[in-house]
Amino acid sequence: MSVGAMRGLRRAARWLKYRFASRALILMYHRVTALPTDPHLLAVRPDHFAEQKEEIRRHCIPIRLQELIEALRERKVPNRAVVVTFDDGYADNLHEAKPVLEHYGIPATVFVTAGHVGNRREFWWDDLDRVLLQPGTLPARLRLAMKGRPCDCELGDARTYTENDYRQHRDWHIERQDDPSGRHRLFRTLYAGLSALSGGERETVMDELLAWAGAEPTARRSHRTLTTEELIRLQAGGLVDVGAHTMTHPYLATLTGAEQNREIRHSKERLEAILGCAVTSFAYPHGSITPESVAILSEAGFVSACCSHPDAVWQDADPFCLPRVVVRDWSWKPFKRWLRWWIDG
Numbered sequence: 001m002s003v004g005a006m007r008g009l010r011r012a013a014r015w016l017k018y019r020f021a022s023r024a025l026i027l028m029y030h031r032v033t034a035l036p037t038d039p040h041l042l043a044v045r046p047d048h049f050a051e052q053k054e055e056i057r058r059h060c061i062p063i064r065l066q067e068l069i070e071a072l073r074e075r076k077v078p079n080r081a082v083v084v085t086f087d088d089g090y091a092d093n094l095h096e097a098k099p100v101l102e103h104y105g106i107p108a109t110v111f112v113t114a115g116h117v118g119n120r121r122e123f124w125w126d127d128l129d130r131v132l133l134q135p136g137t138l139p140a141r142l143r144l145a146m147k148g149r150p151c152d153c154e155l156g157d158a159r160t161y162t163e164n165d166y167r168q169h170r171d172w173h174i175e176r177q178d179d180p181s182g183r184h185r186l187f188r189t190l191y192a193g194l195s196a197l198s199g200g201e202r203e204t205v206m207d208e209l210l211a212w213a214g215a216e217p218t219a220r221r222s223h224r225t226l227t228t229e230e231l232i233r234l235q236a237g238g239l240v241d242v243g244a245h246t247m248t249h250p251y252l253a254t255l256t257g258a259e260q261n262r263e264i265r266h267s268k269e270r271l272e273a274i275l276g277c278a279v280t281s282f283a284y285p286h287g288s289i290t291p292e293s294v295a296i297l298s299e300a301g302f303v304s305a306c307c308s309h310p311d312a313v314w315q316d317a318d319p320f321c322l323p324r325v326v327v328r329d330w331s332w333k334p335f336k337r338w339l340r341w342w343i344d345g
């Protein structure tokens with residue numbers, strides 16, 4: 001057979017796989033709440049979340065992550081199956097998302113950053129929003145060092161961010177190409193710099209940044225994470241499972257093997273100590289993964305791990321690198337179109 005004919009056959013096989021094979025879908029949420037600003041696009045409004053659940057009930061088969069893993073073992077993915085997941089461990093997962101999930105009888109897995117349970121600090125990406133994108137005046141010059149690299153920034157006009165600036169730019173988010181002010185440019189620069197740091201290094205820089213801004217190291221009510229007692233309530237009732245998401249939410253690929261081991265094992269141990277049951281699923285923070293991460297997870301007793309690669313779940317999916325698709329703050333109509341595109345192809 002010629003090379004061209006072989007290629008044609010392979011293309012046809014791939015087309016057949018994607019056209020007719022069973023596929024499931026793992027949805028990735030972070031927050032269910034209405035926020036005045038959402039620079040990381042993490043929140044879905046509660047009414048939109050309910051509309052999305054209604055559509056899932058109508059058009060798909062909602063199943064638990066564990067059921068999907070068992071189906072993958074038998075290489076039989078239930079067609080149109082949908083698994084709902086949340087990352088990070090925000091308090092609104094209990095107060096806003098869980099009642100809707102209960103109303104529609106839809107199970108979910110919440111991947112919790114164990115070091116943030118009962119912690120009175122915001123996630124570092126939310127602190128950046130609090131310091132830089134809320135109205136107020138900052139010192140004229142910011143000097144920080146990240147991984148030995150100095151960040152020396154004169155804020156100029158961006159020193160002051162007025163109520164009017166805030167209102168004007170409230171829809172801005174990090175995926176946009178434009179940076180309408182020096183505050184937004186600095187937000188982007190610091191986000192990139194901080195992303196590359198390990199948990200301890202990042203905490204040091206964030207403490208310096210908060211001190212520079214004169215901001216308290218506390219959490220806004222709107223941005224707080226689950227307490228220990230709330231985590232227990234989240235899992236109670238059997239509809240919501242808890243999975244691990246490391247201790248400090250680092251990019252695992254930036255850590256040594258020993259650091260990865262600590263982040264992964266400690267998060268499992270801490271959640272199990274709080275919940276009194278086995279925690280066997282994991283999600284990679286920022287989708288960051290190395291071959292070593294998978295070996296550590298497997299040895300630690302995890303049976304599955306979700307990444308952030310957007311795809312449907314086919315029967316040959318790797319249970320330690322399950323693809324997920326991010327759900328945005330869509331009302332029923334755009335969600336329905338988006339869901340059918342993924343589920344029906």
Ligand SMILES: [Zn+2]
Binds near residue numbers: 087088245249284286
């Ligand atoms: Zn996360």
